[in-house]
Amino acid sequence: MLCGMVQAQAGPGTAVVPQRTIYPGEELLAELVREVVVTNPNLRAGYAAVTDEVLGKITTRTLLPGRTIPVGALRDAWAVERGATVSLIFAGGGLTITAVGTPLENAAVGDFIRVRNVETGVVISGTVMGDGTVRVAAK
Incomplete structure (x- = not known):
């Protein structure tokens, strides 16, 4: 009986790559990317492995076709934009303003x-909420 046997590694993983050049500020949509099998065992970590990781994200740098997409080159879409109108909400002590x-x-x-x-x-400060409002911080 062998003790401490190392499990066999799973098959090769996948990586998400662009179908075409994607420029900074573009939103990643399903038709712009595809998953490929990773064949290079020396590929550096930090890339998106599945499409769901990148859908709806915004690129912060140019992504080239067929190259892996570094997770660090993506950001969430803006919930609020500079100059737009937002609702400010302050809640405290049973009072909501x-x-x-x-x-x-x-x-x-x-x-x-x-x-x-x-x-x-x-000018006040607050945290952006999921519904696009800003929850004002108490001073």
């Missing part, structure tokens, strides 16, 4: 950003 604001920067869900209150002109 809402207002309209303008983000001073682009941001994804979970980012802490500065927003200008449209009515008062005061």
